[in-house]
Amino acid sequence: MHPIIFVSLGPGEPELITVKGLKALQAADSIFCPETHTKDGRILSRAADIMQQLAIPESNICRFPLPMSKQRTQAFNAYEQVYAEASALHLSGKKVCIVAEGDAGFYSSIYYVYEQLQANDIPVEHIAGIPAFIAAGALAGLHVASQEERLTVIPGTTTAEEIEKLIHEKSAIVIMKLSQCTDEIHRCICRHPEYSYHYFENVGTPNEKYLSDAGQIGTLRFPYFSLLIIRIDSF
């Protein structure tokens, strides 16, 4: 029987999937793909957009709604269903993939399904992918971390003081899920206009944005698909 493959799609630009990931999708019978239902009634799925551009047949894609709220219970219910359907297809001999944006094992809640499958002795495989912050660094031509420098990745909750401390310790910083700490980022920019701020939105999509002007970044409201890299240029 075929393992259930967790395919990392990369950050948004279809060509940033790996050859291995693309081959797994092309060979799959069923591909589980998350979508979001917005408050104003729209259905969004960056993962489905990527696969459409890779010419993966829509008929092989099983979309499932993934609630975006920090309330994890609803998301876990969705994942329980994916688990049940994916494992049934696997047991009937089908080739099953489950996709995630960026890398499927980097701040990716779908990993819950991977762990459940593994715990129940269903064979799983994870195909690595390019995380958004790596694609962002490349977009801006940054050496994200160099020589002895450390790199700290913060998933959303931080303070201006914590950023100050990390920079003092000579760590470059990546902040993801920025919308969860907007005020602290704005406060940090006011206190430390001398740091280098690199702001990215929707990397690898037609709405991609890159800004390095601290004053401008300090006035933005941050959408879900945004991240910030903070460095000191003299590192």
Ligand code: SAH
């Ligand atoms: N598995 C993903 C991370 C998922 S967590 C990865 O490997 O990159 C979701 C966070 O990732 C978002 O809040 C945002 O901070 C970041 N992100 C994901 N895709 C992005 C993109 N295309 N552009 C900017 N930020 C992105």
